Amino acid sequence: MFYLFFRHIEIEHFENNRYMDKMEHILKPETWIDKYADYLFNYTITRVNNHDIAKDLVQETFFAGLRAKDNFQGKASERTWLVSILKRKIIDYYRKINSAKGQAEIKLSFYDDGENEGRWIEERVPQMWENEAEKNIENDELKDTLEKCINNLPEKYAVVFRMKTIQQFETEEICKELDITSSNLWVMIHRARTQLRRCMEKNWFKN
Amino acid sequence: MGKFKLTCDEATMICDKSQYGEATFSEKLKLNFHVLFCKFCKRYSAQNAKLTDIFKSTCSLSENKQKMSMDDKDEISKKFHELLEKNS
Structure with a gap:
């Protein structure tokens, strides 16, 4: 023993x-x-x-x-x-x-100053998606459209959006790896998503 | 807790955050209240859920590991070995 x-x-x-x-x-x-x-x-x-x-x-x-x-x-x-x-x-x-200065800035969907600050800009309010139901989700065409819309984003937003949404990194990890704050991250995600929404509205849901 | 009334910009930002399950309870409360009176943000919320589904379905398509192309590797390898020889 x-x-x-x-x-x-x-x-x-x-x-x-x-x-x-x-x-x-x-x-x-x-x-x-x-x-x-x-x-x-x-x-x-x-x-x-x-x-x-x-x-x-x-x-x-x-x-x-x-x-x-x-x-x-x-x-x-x-x-x-x-x-x-x-x-x-x-x-x-x-x-x-x-x-980087002079890089394409994102098109905001909201007024960012003045008495209307934070309100929807009239011509950018979300429109109804009429063909929402009939548009099939698993679809290469859809993937291409989305890919194009993401590539239209300014690079700094695209990087954060992809890491968070496609690669599904934790918020904390993205902040560490890109050396940004979490409020910074959410502003970028928000801007990326409002622009993507508009892009998808024009190129996918309105066809 | 801050102010209770949100602007549309703030409300939709919370909505985006909640798509990743990371909005706090008080944020969600304020968002729900805002959405009661704002039809555009209400529409945004509904569409946002749909978009999240689309993003999720595409992310499952791009999961596979990516390799560097042979040409790229050769190019780097060549430059690297030149540097290596200089250094040794």
Whole structure:
């Protein structure tokens, strides 16, 4: 009985040691692209939703990783370390599009100042959708229309809308990953959805 | 709790929030009150639920993992290995 007990501890100890050995991670940059390109790309595309931008961000991540490889302390796995670099890149990218001047602003559905502030702008009030019932939901055509409407949104709204609605991220996580506040997030979701509603009204429900 | 009367802009924002199940109880209360008297926001609410269904049905179509194209990978790989050689 005691023998078994100690034997058990011994084995556990042995395995712990073996595990400890494995904990020391080293970087092998020559294998990065084969091993991580798809993973990092998929990670990025669910957040920025644009192939070219995702590709660029992944490329920058590999380059930055190579430049910073002497700072790697071996505490995290190679992949975790690369993802942490990528996360910074995504925040930087989002800051850039969020503050970009002169980018297409969203068409508001409400007056945003004056005595009518917060009221519907007359020509933008929701119209009745007459053919609502007969429009089938599982439909490629519908998907295309929606896709076009989302792509019409300013990039900063499209990113947040997709992350929240299509990828179904938690609010908290989006705020962390894009470095925005939750009230900021809800304003963007709101603007995205009012514009999408109008776009779908014109291009889908009114046909 | 703030003021009880909402503008249409605020009401529809709460409506959007509630589509993700994240509106608070007092927000929903204020929204329901607003909708009693505002036919446009009432219509917005009804349509919003329909839109949520549409968004959900499309998101199930785009769930699969995306890979980088071989061309893109080759391009990055080439540049990366040039840099690697310079550094070593």
